[in-house]
Amino acid sequence: MYKFPKDFLFGYSWSGFQFEMGLPGSEVPNSDWWVWVHDIENIAVGLVSGDLPENGPAYWDLYKKDHDIAESLGMDAIRGGIEWTRLFPRPTFDVKAHVERDEKGNVVSVEVPESSIRELEKIADMKALEHYREIYADWKGRGKTFILNLYHWPLPLWLHDPLKVRKLGPDRAPAGWLDDRSVVEFAKFAAFVAYHLDDLVDGWSTMNEPNVVYQNGYTRPAGGFPPGYLSFEAERKAKMNLIQAHARAYDAIKEYSDKEVGIIYAYTWPDPLREDIEDEVRAIRERELYSFVDAVHFGKAADIEEREDLKGRVDWLGVNYYSRIAFDRVNGHVLPMPGYGFSGERGGHARSGRPCSDFGWEIYPEGLEKLLRDLAKRYNLPMMITENGIADAADRYRSHYLVSHLKAVYEAMKEGADVRGYLHWSLTDNYEWAQGFRMRFGLVYVDMETKKRYLRPSALVFREIATGKEIPEELEHLSNLDFLVG
Numbered sequence: 433m434y435k436f437p438k439d440f441l442f443g444y445s446w447s448g449f450q451f452e453m454g455l456p457g458s459e460v461p462n463s464d465w466w467v468w469v470h471d472i473e474n475i476a477v478g479l480v481s482g483d484l485p486e487n488g489p490a491y492w493d494l495y496k497k498d499h500d501i502a503e504s505l506g507m508d509a510i511r512g513g514i515e516w517t518r519l520f521p522r523p524t525f526d527v528k529a530h531v532e533r534d535e536k537g538n539v540v541s542v543e544v545p546e547s548s549i550r551e552l553e554k555i556a557d558m559k560a561l562e563h564y565r566e567i568y569a570d571w572k573g574r575g576k577t578f579i580l581n582l583y584h585w586p587l588p589l590w591l592h593d594p595l596k597v598r599k600l601g602p603d604r605a606p607a608g609w610l611d612d613r614s615v616v617e618f619a620k621f622a623a624f625v626a627y628h629l630d631d632l633v634d635g636w637s638t639m640n641e642p643n644v645v646y647q648n649g650y651t652r653p654a655g656g657f658p659p660g661y662l663s664f665e666a667e668r669k670a671k672m673n674l675i676q677a678h679a680r681a682y683d684a685i686k687e688y689s690d691k692e693v694g695i696i697y698a699y700t701w702p703d704p705l706r707e708d709i710e711d712e713v714r715a716i717r718e719r720e721l722y723s724f725v726d727a728v729h730f731g732k733a734a735d736i737e738e739r740e741d742l743k744g745r746v747d748w749l750g751v752n753y754y755s756r757i758a759f760d761r762v763n764g765h766v767l768p769m770p771g772y773g774f775s776g777e778r779g780g781h782a783r784s785g786r787p788c789s790d791f792g793w794e795i796y797p798e799g800l801e802k803l804l805r806d807l808a809k810r811y812n813l814p815m816m817i818t819e820n821g822i823a824d825a826a827d828r829y830r831s832h833y834l835v836s837h838l839k840a841v842y843e844a845m846k847e848g849a850d851v852r853g854y855l856h857w858s859l860t861d862n863y864e865w866a867q868g869f870r871m872r873f874g875l876v877y878v879d880m881e882t883k884k885r886y887l888r889p890s891a892l893v894f895r896e897i898a899t900g901k902e903i904p905e906e907l908e909h910l911s912n913l914d915f916l917v918g
């Protein structure tokens with residue numbers, strides 16, 4: 433019997449760039465991701481798909497329809513986004529804020545008083561702000577929970593021009609998170625949004641998966657993320673500015689809100705394939721995976737010296753989990769193993785024999801249970817599953833994926849993990865970054881031509897679970913792979 437608490441939240445997450453555009457007038461053409469996916473060289477070499485976000489599911493206009501579907505599926509919570517580039521198509525550098533730095537030049541405080549909010553209102557797109565208010569109010573008006581995340585990857589072109597960074601280097605182009613000014617500009621953006629929208633928000637998140645932004649942007653040029661500029665030094669710089677940007681945005685939101693402020697992070701489960709490398713893999717978790725949140729929770733991390741101004745800036749933790757990373761010892765080195773986790777065979781099977789998604793990601797629910805137990809022990813913070821889902825256009829595995837990962841959450845909660853809800857990625861198909869519309873994560877299929885929505889069978893499984901807040905006995909078998917693969 434898998435019965436969740438009666439106040440456990442079921443829902444889904446969305447992000448602006450991936451969901452909003454689709455009908456004329458909804459385009460946001462002046463962001464780094466926009467120019468990146470429209471660049472003919474990126475398309476010609478296959479770095480990006482050639483699909484375009486302006487042909488997406490059109491949530492900007494069709495949000496009432498999606499909220500109707502979400503409500504019909506028993507959903508009571510949404511984690512949504514807001515596009516920095518929509519609100520501020522022009523630079524905010526000249527707007528005053530009170531900035532304090534320590535002796536090393538670290539930004540230890542950014543105060544954004546009401547006078548600065550007035551200045552920001554003069555250059556903001558206030559019609560876009562009004563439309564976001566309409567979208568959020570439509571969901572809240574149904575008596576539902578809304579979590580607003582401030583940053584989910586695109587940056588305004590005035591702050592980051594990825595094609596120029598790749599061609600000319602970060603010293604001769606708007607360099608995004610490599611530019612120390614990004615910390616202060618993000619804090620101004622955070623204060624402005626909190627000032628104007630806090631009445632519609634039940635919980636705040638500053639950013640989604642900062643680790644993916646700096647890892648894929650600066651160390652995985654083949655991954656199709658902007659600026660595709662290979663530099664471990666740049667990765668470090670972006671990481672440090674994102675850590676500071678989170679902490680300064682946390683403080684800025686708190687200026688205008690008494691709600692909880694958290695962060696949404698790209699987790700995985702670094703998983704030893706053999707007993708005798710457990711210690712090495714634990715060290716990898718600490719050094720690689722946990723260090724960002726360590727920095728903004730404990731105020732220090734394995735690779736970051738103690739800083740009071742970073743400590744205690746996480747009220748809750750958004751856990752995005754999709755699959756594991758398996759490790760083995762090869763020639764004396766403990767290394768990630770191809771063929772498992774995110775490097776499985778697209779639409780095939782992992783070396784473990786487990787089925788993989790259309791994206792080639794191994795289905796490995798055990799990793800979520802182990803991760804949640806480890807995070808609970810480490811941080812003892814309230815958590816939400818803010819993303820969990822599968823690229824599965826044929827809906828072959830999504831019901832199995834859903835039930836097996838919900839069982840993992842349930843087991844972790846039994847062990848004491850304080851998980852408040854499960855937000856699926858995602859309700860509808862959407863624009864999957866460099867993969868465009870080739871990867872379909874929706875419980876609901878979207879015909880990107882007609883924008884019509886169609887329920888996939890797994891949406892009905894979701895509905896049965898969410899409405900009853902339990903995995904009914906007659907659906908428990910779905911987590912059993914034998915049933916699935918015959």
Ligand SMILES: OC[C@@H]1[C@@H](O)[C@H](O)[C@@H](O)c2[nH]c(CCc3ccccc3)c[n+]21
Pocket residue numbers: 447450640641644698752754819857864873
């Ligand atoms: O790939 C599915 C989703 C994206 O659509 C979301 O925008 C993003 O938050 C998100 N993160 C992850 C896991 C980490 C990851 C990111 C990018 C590429 C591969 C894995 C999967 N997803």
